[in-house]
Amino acid sequence: MFIDETTVSLKAGDGGRGCVAFRREKFEPMGGPNGGDGGKGGDVILRADDDTGDLEAFRYQPLHEAGRGDHGRGSSQIGRGGSDLVLKMPLGTVVFSEETGEKVCELLDDGQEVTLLRGGQGGFGNEHFKSSTNRAPRKFTEGKLGEEGKFRLVLKSIADIGLVGFPNAGKSSLTRVITKARPRTGAYPFTTLIPQLGIIEYPDKHGRLQLADIPGIIAGASQDKGLGHRFLRHIERCQLLALIVDMAGSEGRSPTDDYETLLSELGAYEEGDLLAKPRCLIANKMDLPEANDHLSTFRKKHPIPIFPISCLQNEGLQTLKNGLWNLIKSPTP
Ligand SMILES: Nc1nc2c(ncn2[C@@H]2O[C@H](COP(=O)(O)OP(=O)(O)OP(=O)(O)O)[C@@H](O)[C@H]2O)c(=O)[nH]1
Numbered sequence: 001m002f003i004d005e006t007t008v009s010l011k012a013g014d015g016g017r018g019c020v021a022f023r024r025e026k027f028e029p030m031g032g033p034n035g036g037d038g039g040k041g042g043d044v045i046l047r048a049d050d051d052t053g054d055l056e057a058f059r060y061q062p063l064h065e066a067g068r069g070d071h072g073r074g075s076s077q078i079g080r081g082g083s084d085l086v087l088k089m090p091l092g093t094v095v096f097s098e099e100t101g102e103k104v105c106e107l108l109d110d111g112q113e114v115t116l117l118r119g120g121q122g123g124f125g126n127e128h129f130k131s132s133t134n135r136a137p138r139k140f141t142e143g144k145l146g147e148e149g150k151f152r153l154v155l156k157s158i159a160d161i162g163l164v165g166f167p168n169a170g171k172s173s174l175t176r177v178i179t180k181a182r183p184r185t186g187a188y189p190f191t192t193l194i195p196q197l198g199i200i201e202y203p204d205k206h207g208r209l210q211l212a213d214i215p216g217i218i219a220g221a222s223q224d225k226g227l228g229h230r231f232l233r234h235i236e237r238c239q240l241l242a243l244i245v246d247m248a249g250s251e252g253r254s255p256t257d258d259y260e261t262l263l264s265e266l267g268a269y270e271e272g273d274l275l276a277k278p279r280c281l282i283a284n285k286m287d288l289p290e291a292n293d294h295l296s297t298f299r300k301k302h303p304i305p306i307f308p309i310s311c312l313q314n315e316g317l318q319t320l321k322n323g324l325w326n327l328i329k330s331p332t333p
């Protein structure tokens with residue numbers, strides 16, 4: 001299962017208690033205090049990890065705790081610090097405090113670490129309290145409690161380009177022909193149930209762009225029709241939206257209507273302003289006979305960059321790849 005939202009309870013380790021002890025040696029029966037301090041509790045650290053695809057691990061184990069610090073011991077021995085808890089999160093994870101609803105942090109770059117909760121300091125042993133007036137203190141302090149909290153984790157994938165289209169428009173077919181990702185394709189709607197990320201390589205430009213193939217959007221998706229529009233969160237961070245339509249209208253709908261429906265569904269998404277993003281149109285299925293007529297009608301109506309392609313016959317793909325690169329790397333204002 002692909003989990004892109006869940007809540008977790010996290011706790012940093014408590015500090016260890018300080019120790020009360022006195023030096024006892026053969027010829028020194030009344031030795032001074034030597035109780036050591038407690039160790040510090042472990043921190044809870046979040047690490048962005050490119051190999052982690054979703055938040056499934058947290059769905060099944062929603063409670064995580066860092067190690068507690070050991071108590072101090074005699075002979076001035078300081079308790080060992082508790083071990084830190086490092087939790088791997090997929091790139092693009094946003095962490096919200098469940099209590100306040102506020103955003104706490106985002107994990108965007110592979111290897112990036114955020115110390116979310118700090119372990120408690122260890123308590124003081126009695127050695128700490130010795131002074132000229134009190135040579136045999138029995139005083140010690142407890143370790144401080146580790147910080148804890150409940151958090152909501154939301155994954156918003158990181159991709160440069162978001163592919164948006166009706167079911168069967170050919171989003172996954174396109175992803176297969178221009179990236180190494182292998183999402184399933186099929187002649188039935190909602191073949192793709194979870195977002196798929198693919199990388200478009202540009203060997204001549206020594207660069208790459210990341211493409212997000214998300215499940216199909218239909219009219220009313222914003223009212224939860226089909227798979228709803230929650231998957232749009234995975235294109236929220238994209239720089240460019242590539243709307244893809246079946247230009248042949250092979251399912252009996254007009255491609256121009258499809259495009260307008262997609263725009264209105266994007267506009268109904270409340271979490272982010274998707275219509276403010278630069279966009280282009282990918283006219284797919286140009287191998288089918290009706291496609292050319294539909295394309296000229298479309299062009300007259302919508303002045304946006306259009307890339308006619310056929311995934312089936314591998315046509316227009318190089319022009320499309322270069323076009324996407326140019327739209328992202330040198331956008332016209
Ligand atoms: N004729 C023709 N058919 C195509 C072309 N591209 C894709 N198809 C067909 O269209 C159907 C749907 O393709 P998918 O790539 O699964 O479509 P999708 O947009 O990912 O669909 P969902 O995952 O259901 O949203 C498949 O039967 C493909 O073979 C094309 O260029 N020409």
Ligand SMILES: [Mg+2]
Pocket residue numbers: 171172173183184185191192215
């Ligand atoms: Mg698909």
